[in-house]
Amino acid sequence: MTELDPNVQIAEDAALIQGVLPSIDANLEPPTPERKSRTLTISTYLGPFVVFVLFIVFWEYMHRDGMRRFLDKKPSLLPSPVTVIDQAFLDTRVRGQLLEGLGWTSYAAFVGLAITIVVGMLLAVIMAQAVWVERSIYPYLVALQATPVLAIVPIIYSVFGGGMSSRIYVCVMISIFPIVTNTLFGLTSVDASQHDLFTLRRASRLTRLFKLQFPAAMPAIFTGFRISAGLSVIGAIVGEQFFRQGQKPGIGIVMEQFRQKIRYPPMYGGLLIAAALGIAVFFVFSWIAKAVVGHWHEATRRGS
């Protein structure tokens, strides 16, 4: 024996002799402390704020001088941010139109996203059952992903009509790919020895799916949700370009109406609202992901 503190050694021996296992020695095995970000306030708010100010300054500059100097265009094509706020958001009538547009666009995007999530995850589960199933279905997904909406507008029109249903279809078509691929990736990349663990206990396919594969896939699935949600918003606005019937003017339609009347400030207002919707959807889904898997999944933490 080397000369250690004799008391410690005796205590350890006593524990072993009694057959009692020594409990965790904090000195030997410190649990990983929970990291807390101290630089939260500065890094979280200052950077975005500075970039925002620069963006506004650049916009104002382009309006006053840049449009003519660099693009040889009339400054009225890019109204000043102040004008946009004044004519789009402070004008009650215009604001009402824009908000109604936001409502219809959100409606199409969310219904589309809901369908996408259900259909996409079902497809992924089916594809995860066997490699040959995955191989058989995958080409059609790629084809769907690669087909431009524009190319099949007449087909969509004849099947779903010229209104909301077609817009929702466009949302689904544009946003389904990331859900399927992310879910499939999550379901099929479970650690092999964790699978062995279930195999040793003769777990059924269903048990394996719900107790192992789905929980393990949650982080990937939420990444899919987030990407698809953004695409669904794009799908809703793209859909509005082609399917305008039914008195349900989305933000894209409202913008187009202002453009036709050569009212650029409200049109830019619509653009800002559409962008805000995309950003909001992105953050909402990031937040949901963090709330659901953040307590166990490492990667959802933000690096310092």
Place this chain on the structure above:
Amino acid sequence: MSWTDHGLEDAPTKVAPMTSAPAPALSFHGVSMVYPDGTHALQETSFTVSPGEFVTVVGPSGCGKSTLLKVASGLHRPTTGWVEVDPRSLGYVFQDATLLQWRNVQRNVELLAELEGMPKPERAAKASAAIDLVGLSGFEKKYPKQLSGGMKMRASLARSLVLDPKVFLFDEPFGAVDEITRERLNDEVISLFNQQGFAGLFITHSISEAVFLSTRVLVMSARPGRLVADFAIPFAYPRQPELRFENEFAKLCGEISHELRGAHA
């Protein structure tokens, strides 16, 4: 704290001395394994592990040691030969802890019992007892990402203990933890073996770990793996940590090391 305190008297507690051969807990009969990619992992391997025995297999990397456990547990079907074991009595401790990251320690330890369909109150009680036994009390609500490597291995041990296995398979379980933690965990495996009386089949690279833990050490050759030596380890249980510094211990380690070097060639 022992099992008895939690009303689990029927758990085996006696340490069977090596007496007249009882029915083996696990036996390999001429097991060979050739993987589909042509890797010849095991060749004509036969040995038995009796109840109360703790057998450790040492061998060069990639000699097919882990294949032994895969075959024993039924995860892999041997190319020739067969294995005799009651598959329901098996505990399997993997190379890494294989905890489910989304479950806290308590729910991870309950997992195997849950898969066996054990009712919730019973498995919760057994899990608490097992957590106690491996010294993880107070960490029940922690998630794997909050645990150190050694603590994860303890949780993994506890998870298998819940099913009261008669045969415990260990696949290099402590290869990834530091030396001090490894010795600590070895001490604990010894106490568990002492208390629970399971038969053990342990795979490792470490000769001193092998000698410290086992009643028998088997040396395996480079691929295709064959058993080339069989050492009985005479030290009595419970074994104290100081055993590692005794002459007898060092001498045995030296002999096994010599065999192992021969096996590499």
